[in-house]
Amino acid sequence: MSVARSLPHDAAALHVTGTARYVDDIPAPAGCLHLAFGLSNIAHGTLTALDLSAVRATPGVVAVFGPDDLSPMPDCSPSAHDEPLLGGPAISYLGQPIFLVVADSHLAARKAARLGQASYDEKPALLTIDAALAANSRFEDGPRIWEKGDAASAIAAAPHVVEGVMEIGGQEHFYLEGQAALALPQEGGDMVVQSSTQHPTEIQHKVADALGVPMHAVRVETRRMGGGFGGKESQGNALAIACALAARATGRPCKMRYDRDDDMVITGKRHDFSIAYRAGFDDEGRVAGVEFVQYARCGWAQDLSLPVADRAMLHADNAYELPTARIESHRLKTHTQSATAFRGFGGPQGMVGIERVMDHIAHHLGQDPLAVRRRNFYASGGDISAKKKAAGTTPYGMAVEDFELHEMVAALEGSSDYAARRAAVADWNAANPVLKKGLALTPVKFGISFTLTHLNQAGALVHVYQDGSIHLNHGGTEMGQGLFQKVAQVAASSFGVPMAAVKITATDTGKVPNTSATAASSGSDLNGMAVKVACDTIRDRIAAHLAETHQTVPRRVHFADGRVFVGDADLSFAEAARSAYEARISLSATGFYKTPKLDWDRIAGRGRPFFYFAYGAAVTEVVLDTLTGENRMLRCDILHDAGASLNPALDIGQVEGGFVQGAGWLTTEELVWDDSGRLRTHAPSTYKIPACSDRPAVFNVALWDGENSEETIYRSKAVGEPPLILGISALMALSDAVAACGAPYPALDAPATPERLLAAIDRVRA
Amino acid sequence: MTNITLTVNGKSVSRDIPDETLLSEFLREHLRLTGTHVGCDTSQCGACVVHVDGKAAKSCTTLAVALDGAQVTTIEGLANGDLHPMQEAFTEHHGLQCGFCTPGMIMASVDIVNRYKAEGRTLTEKAIRHELEGNICRCTGYHNIVKAVESAAAKM
Numbered sequence: 077m078s079v080a081r082s083l084p085h086d087a088a089a090l091h092v093t094g095t096a097r098y099v100d101d102i103p104a105p106a107g108c109l110h111l112a113f114g115l116s117n118i119a120h121g122t123l124t125a126l127d128l129s130a131v132r133a134t135p136g137v138v139a140v141f142g143p144d145d146l147s148p149m150p151d152c153s154p155s156a157h158d159e160p161l162l163g164g165p166a167i168s169y170l171g172q173p174i175f176l177v178v179a180d181s182h183l184a185a186r187k188a189a190r191l192g193q194a195s196y197d198e199k200p201a202l203l204t205i206d207a208a209l210a211a212n213s214r215f216e217d218g219p220r221i222w223e224k225g226d227a228a229s230a231i232a233a234a235p236h237v238v239e240g241v242m243e244i245g246g247q248e249h250f251y252l253e254g255q256a257a258l259a260l261p262q263e264g265g266d267m268v269v270q271s272s273t274q275h276p277t278e279i280q281h282k283v284a285d286a287l288g289v290p291m292h293a294v295r296v297e298t299r300r301m302g303g304g305f306g307g308k309e310s311q312g313n314a315l316a317i318a319c320a321l322a323a324r325a326t327g328r329p330c331k332m333r334y335d336r337d338d339d340m341v342i343t344g345k346r347h348d349f350s351i352a353y354r355a356g357f358d359d360e361g362r363v364a365g366v367e368f369v370q371y372a373r374c375g376w377a378q379d380l381s382l383p384v385a386d387r388a389m390l391h392a393d394n395a396y397e398l399p400t401a402r403i404e405s406h407r408l409k410t411h412t413q414s415a416t417a418f419r420g421f422g423g424p425q426g427m428v429g430i431e432r433v434m435d436h437i438a439h440h441l442g443q444d445p446l447a448v449r450r451r452n453f454y455a456s457g458g459d460i461s462a463k464k465k466a467a468g469t470t471p472y473g474m475a476v477e478d479f480e481l482h483e484m485v486a487a488l489e490g491s492s493d494y495a496a497r498r499a500a501v502a503d504w505n506a507a508n509p510v511l512k513k514g515l516a517l518t519p520v521k522f523g524i525s526f527t528l529t530h531l532n533q534a535g536a537l538v539h540v541y542q543d544g545s546i547h548l549n550h551g552g553t554e555m556g557q558g559l560f561q562k563v564a565q566v567a568a569s570s571f572g573v574p575m576a577a578v579k580i581t582a583t584d585t586g587k588v589p590n591t592s593a594t595a596a597s598s599g600s601d602l603n604g605m606a607v608k609v610a611c612d613t614i615r616d617r618i619a620a621h622l623a624e625t626h627q628t629v630p631r632r633v634h635f636a637d638g639r640v641f642v643g644d645a646d647l648s649f650a651e652a653a654r655s656a657y658e659a660r661i662s663l664s665a666t667g668f669y670k671t672p673k674l675d676w677d678r679i680a681g682r683g684r685p686f687f688y689f690a691y692g693a694a695v696t697e698v699v700l701d702t703l704t705g706e707n708r709m710l711r712c713d714i715l716h717d718a719g720a721s722l723n724p725a726l727d728i729g730q731v732e733g734g735f736v737q738g739a740g741w742l743t744t745e746e747l748v749w750d751d752s753g754r755l756r757t758h759a760p761s762t763y764k765i766p767a768c769s770d771r772p773a774v775f776n777v778a779l780w781d782g783e784n785s786e787e788t789i790y791r792s793k794a795v796g797e798p799p800l801i802l803g804i805s806a807l808m809a810l811s812d813a814v815a816a817c818g819a820p821y822p823a824l825d826a827p828a829t830p831e832r833l834l835a836a837i838d839r840v841r842a
Numbered sequence: 843m844t845n846i847t848l849t850v851n852g853k854s855v856s857r858d859i860p861d862e863t864l865l866s867e868f869l870r871e872h873l874r875l876t877g878t879h880v881g882c883d884t885s886q887c888g889a890c891v892v893h894v895d896g897k898a899a900k901s902c903t904t905l906a907v908a909l910d911g912a913q914v915t916t917i918e919g920l921a922n923g924d925l926h927p928m929q930e931a932f933t934e935h936h937g938l939q940c941g942f943c944t945p946g947m948i949m950a951s952v953d954i955v956n957r958y959k960a961e962g963r964t965l966t967e968k969a970i971r972h973e974l975e976g977n978i979c980r981c982t983g984y985h986n987i988v989k990a991v992e993s994a995a996a997k998m
């Protein structure tokens with residue numbers, strides 16, 4: 077079996093030799109043109125005049141399109157048709173594209189894009205959550221509210237209450253490969269687009285709309301991305317549309333890639349949130365009721381903000397059974413980049429909210445936060461199936477039946493030596509006035525499935541050639557997560573052939589149609605199943621044929637080790653394929669899968685939005701210099717649940733990378749806009765992504781030995797997003813270190829930069 | 843326009859290029875050696891690292907005309923028939939995910955190991971972390987990258 081093996085990434089051999097091709101590496105045909113956007117210089121107002129004569133006069137420029145040159149103006153939105161390709165007359169954020177330059181080189185296009193002369197009638201811009209609230213500027217009519225029981229009464233009746241507000245910053249994706257697209261005009265007005273996208277079908281759909289042609293006239297191909305993290309779910313639409321329009325207008329291939337600064341200034345990021353909370357609890361820290369008000373800064377266009385904000389609400393409980401809860405969510409419209417999908421999709425923000433509540437409760441009672449967290453956990457899945465306990469329900473009414481965190485946290489507590497280290501940290505802090513240490517264990521329970529239920533489907537196309545080699549295609553995209561390798565392992569297992577027999581091919585809307593974005597961690601769950609269905613169909617046809625020729629029954633035909641065993645006979649897989657071909661048996665099949673059991677009403681906030689939950693827990697220890705706010709992660713221990721992993725090495729890679737990315741989000745990665753709405757942190761010089769020396773000095777990562785209780789592909793679990801949320805342990809460890817400086821609760825906001833840490837230290841010392 | 847002649851991956855190449863041509867652009871556009879990636883254009887991410895006369899250099903901020911007569915090695919030229927031990931180690935230790943940082947990481951790491959060997963210094967885990975500060979990886983969390991460099995260093 078090829079599954080459950082730690083094979084390297086499918087393209088590792090290409091990556092280490094520099095021969096893996098990203099969009100900008102694909103040899104473009106002669107005469108390829110290059111595109112760049114000219115950007116607005118104000119955040120809000122009206123474009124009153126746009127003089128592009130200097131742009132047009134620049135040597136190398138072939139064509140220039142302003143807002144008046146495109147009619148109708150193409151739309152780039154994945155949801156609400158509210159994202160014109162070019163802004164104007166209305167300007168909605170600083171950095172919004174307002175004209176498009178087509179030139180014979182990338183550099184010429186970029187230089188010319190700086191020469192547009194725009195005049196504006198500038199209006200006051202809404203840049204912050206508070207400003208948007210005051211102006212009642214929002215998506216949807218009013219807040220979305222979900223309730224479980226009567227939280228207000230439960231809090232009023234509780235012996236203790238804590239309340240507060242927490243700011244949680246956004247996050248730049250910083251996929252190392254910037255956004256890129258290449259459009260190749262075809263005969264009869266057709267278009268082929270190479271795009272660095274998590275969502276080829278969406279690119280196909282938006283390009284077809286922009287060109288005014290049916291989707292069948294556009295084919296989109298994506299072999300790989302140099303990172304995506306959600307930032308390539310919708311943010312590539314503008315580039316693909318621009319390239320396709322320019323390709324049609326000029327009849328020549330057109331390519332566009334954003335330079336890093338443009339990428340950061342133009343594209344959306346993780347939603348920043350402000351979360352107000354009030355919780356009532358008993359002397360042991362057991363929660364009686366919680367109220368959350370979540371404010372999400374969505375930026376100028378709707379994009380994916382509604383499902384992102386929904387997912388924040390859906391994770392407001394994280395691992396804790398809340399007897400009563402009220403969750404209110406405001407989706408605020410501001411004159412900033414349109415916030416978009418980012419690994420976790422709002423879930424992490426919702427979970428930071430409840431982890432903050434747990435931390436605050438423990439501080440209020442003077443108890444160990446881990447003990448408080450545990451007392452509030454959902455009932456263990458083991459106890460539920462043994463009928464010892466009833467399943468708890470989430471605030472949206474879904475029974476939590478597969479809860480594993482009691483067992484996982486106990487294991488991690490032991491392997492990380494939590495109790496002894498808790499005592500050692502206390503001793504250290506008593507003895508050291510300047511350097512303070514902090515320790516925190518935080519759990520993760522993350523819901524797996526798209527909350528827009530119809531997206532939970534996938535298709536695959538598999539061919540077996542007469543020489544026994546296999547062509548594999550499915551709707552998922554590869555962004556480094558190892559999806560292609562995992563799915564190829566599934567295919568190789570179905571046919572019992574070595575991995576080398578399976579050719580992994582680029583995602584192609586001409587092979588598998590109507591795909592969902594590779595998002596919501598669902599890539600291997602959905603595509604692995606679809607591929608298995610396709611492979612099993614072909615395998616069963618071969619088996620039926622061989623059973624007939626060998627006068628036996630199909631169940632006596634076995635596929636293993638590159639051979640096919642038929643009763644007592646034994647032939648190579650290639651011989652079997654050849655025999656089936658000659659008997660006129662079809663060796664090509666599609667596969668289709670849709671996730672079962674889902675039933676969700678997002679307006680009411682009731683039902684079962686998720687097929688299952690993925691779990692994990694992390695313990696992080698930090699040391700904080702209380703004079704400067706500088707800090708280090710000393711050690712991190714993680715136990716993560718990937719079910720029966722399809723490829724443990726790839727999954728551990730996701731966990732390590734996810735944790736570091738999550739810790740970066742909550743500690744060093746700070747986005748700063750100035751008062752005019754200009755993003756001031758638009759390069760790695762000012763925006764601090766974790767570097768090699770920032771990862772914890774001791775970093776122990778293990779996978780939980782278990783299998784998915786639901787019937788997923790080989791009982792594995794999704795692993796893309798959940799580990800990012802383990803990074804909360806770094807924030808809570810810093811909070812713990814600050815708490816060692818004085819009696820009041822630190823109330824630490826995120827990202828916990830040295831400045832914020834110093835402010836918090838001042839607060840607790842005051 | 844200036845004519846430059848230099849050796850790239852062991853082969854002599856001669857081209858007339860605009861004076862402002864960056865080495866990264868020269869390699870990618872003029873020679874079609876696209877294994878050298880550009881992640882930031884501003885000398886901060888390390889995706890574009892190549893060797894110039896045996897030392898690591900960020901090609902996104904190196905002018906090609908300044909390299910007349912130089913020896914340049916890119917990721918495509920690192921393997922000498924067999925994979926270089928660093929390339930093998932990155933594969934074996936899963937030191938890559940999306941792979942975009944990989945060519946720069948490998949070229950920088952080879953330079954680090956060579957330098958430490960030449961100076962007779964031991965390359966500790968801590969030193970590797972410190973030396974790789976100028977190479978950003980957004981995917982892996984660096985753990986496997988450091989493991990790969992340690993393992994390759996033992997074989998180089």
Ligand code: FES
Pocket residue numbers: 879880881882883884885886887888889890891900901902903
């Ligand atoms: S592209 Fe040269 S350092 Fe980033």
Ligand code: FES
Pocket residue numbers: 252302303556937938939940941942943944978979980981982
């Ligand atoms: S593997 Fe993606 S940036 Fe390093």
